[in-house]
Amino acid sequence: MTEVGSVRLLADAQEFIPVIAGWYKSEWVEWFGDTSVDEIEADLRHVANRDRLPLALLVFDKDATLLGVCSIRDDPFKSYPHAGPWLRGLYVHAPFRGVGVAGLLIGAACEHAKRLQIPKLYASTQSAISTFERAGWLGFDQVPHKGQVVTIFAKRTA
Numbered sequence: 001m002t003e004v005g006s007v008r009l010l011a012d013a014q015e016f017i018p019v020i021a022g023w024y025k026s027e028w029v030e031w032f033g034d035t036s037v038d039e040i041e042a043d044l045r046h047v048a049n050r051d052r053l054p055l056a057l058l059v060f061d062k063d064a065t066l067l068g069v070c071s072i073r074d075d076p077f078k079s080y081p082h083a084g085p086w087l088r089g090l091y092v093h094a095p096f097r098g099v100g101v102a103g104l105l106i107g108a109a110c111e112h113a114k115r116l117q118i119p120k121l122y123a124s125t126q127s128a129i130s131t132f133e134r135a136g137w138l139g140f141d142q143v144p145h146k147g148q149v150v151t152i153f154a155k156r157t158a
Contacts, residue, residue, distance in 0.1 A: 003062045004101065007108045010056035010069070011048040017041050020058075020069050023091055030146060047071045053085055053116065057108050059101050068092035070105045072113055077124060079145040080152055085113070087123040090131075102128065106135045114157040121157060124150040 010016070021040040025032050032040060047054040056071040070090040077086050087109045092101045113121050123132060126148045129139065137153040144150075 004067065004104060005060050005062035005064065007104065008058050008060065009048075009050055010044065010058055010071075011050045013058055013066075014045070014048050016058060016066050017044045017048075019066060020044055020091075023069075023093060024089065027091060030148070047073065051116070053118075055112065056089070057105060057112065059104055059108075061096075066093070067096040068101045068105055070109055072109055072118075072121065077122070079143045079150070080122070080124065080141070083122045083152070083154070085118055085121060087121050090123070090125075090128060102131045103135050106132070106137075110155060110157045117158075119156060119158045121155050123153045123155075125153070126150045 018041060021037050021044060024040055025037055047056040049055045054071055054073040056069060058069050059067045061067055068091055071088050072085055073088050074085040076084060087106065090102060090105060110121060123137065124145065125132060129151050132153045133139065137155040139151045139153050141152040142149050143152060
């Protein structure tokens, strides 16, 4: 079993940007199919902040292997533009799924949002519904997005 070692801001671990960009490009072809890896890397550099949005969080194991990533963004989600900020890009590398990494990332995102005085976070997912439910998020709507139906979740942070 993987032993989680730490949660870090992408701002403090930017050397992992190419790895994350590759994960996103290969995992979410329907979202990033027309986007180059260079463009994904540029977007990730944009979320490499510490004390303001957007920011990204990374989880590492005790040996400093990157396990997963998520971001908190305040730009609108086009399919649900009246809500935000959003937890986005929640990704756990395949060998480390099912051991609580996603839940740890979601919890860390809520803690960072609270620290930044963000009272509520939103998320959309088509595939991680049970993950958000286990983390105590409320699924309250479904909307079409890029040919899929996604569930909209919310969680109070304060």
